[in-house]
Amino acid sequence: MMMFYPGIHWDSGIERNGSIPPKEEVDMAVKKSDERKSALFVVGDEETKLSIAHAMAKGYRITLCGDGEAEVVNPDGRSYYVQNFECDCPDKRIRGGSYHGSCKHEGWIGQMRPCEMCGAVMYLGEFKTAFGECLMRFECPACGNARDDELVCEERMILRDGGPQDERLMPEGRCRQAIAYLEKRDTARYVWLVVRQSPELAPIMVRLLAEAGQGELGDKIAKVYPLDPPSAEHQMRERLKNGQAELRKLPKGLSLITGLLDHLNIEQFEDVPSEDLPDVVGWFEDVYRSAKQ
Ligand SMILES: [Zn+2]
Numbered sequence: 001m002m003m004f005y006p007g008i009h010w011d012s013g014i015e016r017n018g019s020i021p022p023k024e025e026v027d028m029a030v031k032k033s034d035e036r037k038s039a040l041f042v043v044g045d046e047e048t049k050l051s052i053a054h055a056m057a058k059g060y061r062i063t064l065c066g067d068g069e070a071e072v073v074n075p076d077g078r079s080y081y082v083q084n085f086e087c088d089c090p091d092k093r094i095r096g097g098s099y100h101g102s103c104k105h106e107g108w109i110g111q112m113r114p115c116e117m118c119g120a121v122m123y124l125g126e127f128k129t130a131f132g133e134c135l136m137r138f139e140c141p142a143c144g145n146a147r148d149d150e151l152v153c154e155e156r157m158i159l160r161d162g163g164p165q166d167e168r169l170m171p172e173g174r175c176r177q178a179i180a181y182l183e184k185r186d187t188a189r190y191v192w193l194v195v196r197q198s199p200e201l202a203p204i205m206v207r208l209l210a211e212a213g214q215g216e217l218g219d220k221i222a223k224v225y226p227l228d229p230p231s232a233e234h235q236m237r238e239r240l241k242n243g244q245a246e247l248r249k250l251p252k253g254l255s256l257i258t259g260l261l262d263h264l265n266i267e268q269f270e271d272v273p274s275e276d277l278p279d280v281v282g283w284f285e286d287v288y289r290s291a292k293q
């Protein structure tokens with residue numbers, strides 16, 4: 001199986017012979033780039049702003065939802081959304097994109113796409129043919145699926161012109177692909193891989209697994225990727241509950257709890273209205289701290 005990860009050039013292992021001179025190779029790439037009106041980038045080069053390897057080295061986080069759909073979080077925690085290959089960042093909105101009408105985020109998202117075979121994320125890479133030609137293609141590090149860059153560009157153009165969307169590249173489709181593999185080959189490998197690459201798909205994956213009679217696996221996934229992250233209110237109520245148990249263990253603890261409940265004019269902490277929770281948690285912690293001294 002061929003493996004390709006961003007930042008690593010995949011090489012066919014065949015020695016270049018009779019290869020194209022570098023200048024012609026560059027000319028060809030530039031021509032190809034102009035034809036498609038997209039910027040030229042070097043795959044896997046950390047020094048090149050438009051390569052995913054650069055994005056990763058700089059600490060950007062990319063969550064791919066579908067082809068051309070993603071959230072990009074920059075190292076400072078600010079997030080931008082790319083929708084149908086259109087980014088909402090200032091470079092794109094205000095300057096119109098510094099790279100041939102695209103921003104770097106759009107450049108990165110263009111080099112990724114969901115795999116229609118297993119639902120994982122494919123990356124654009126370059127490989128050398130037996131004739132020494134350097135070609136670009138998307139490769140899936142998970143299942144080895146490969147797709148020509150030119151073919152993908154065609155498909156994307158059709159999509160942009162309002163053509164039919166390939167369901168397999170959208171969130172539900174990605175989960176269904178991985179589940180199909182599970183049913184055919186009896187391996188949950190891709191199911192795990194998809195939720196690891198795109199944790200936001202976990203709720204969809206769990207629902208579809210349940211529908212497919214794979215609820216047990218769904219439960220395991222839900223345990224690793226909580227479907228509903230605990231809310232702030234839930235966390236505060238848990239703190240009060242655990243705090244009470246701790247406070248009871250201390251001398252005077254029980255009377256302190258009663259005193260606080262009296263002060264709040266309630267029977268039990270469960271009765272604290274949501275809007276008062278932050279204050280009550282604060283008081284409770286003060287009381288607890290004083291009891292410990
Ligand atoms: Zn952008």
Ligand SMILES: [Zn+2]
Nearest residue numbers: 115118140143
């Ligand atoms: Zn794949």
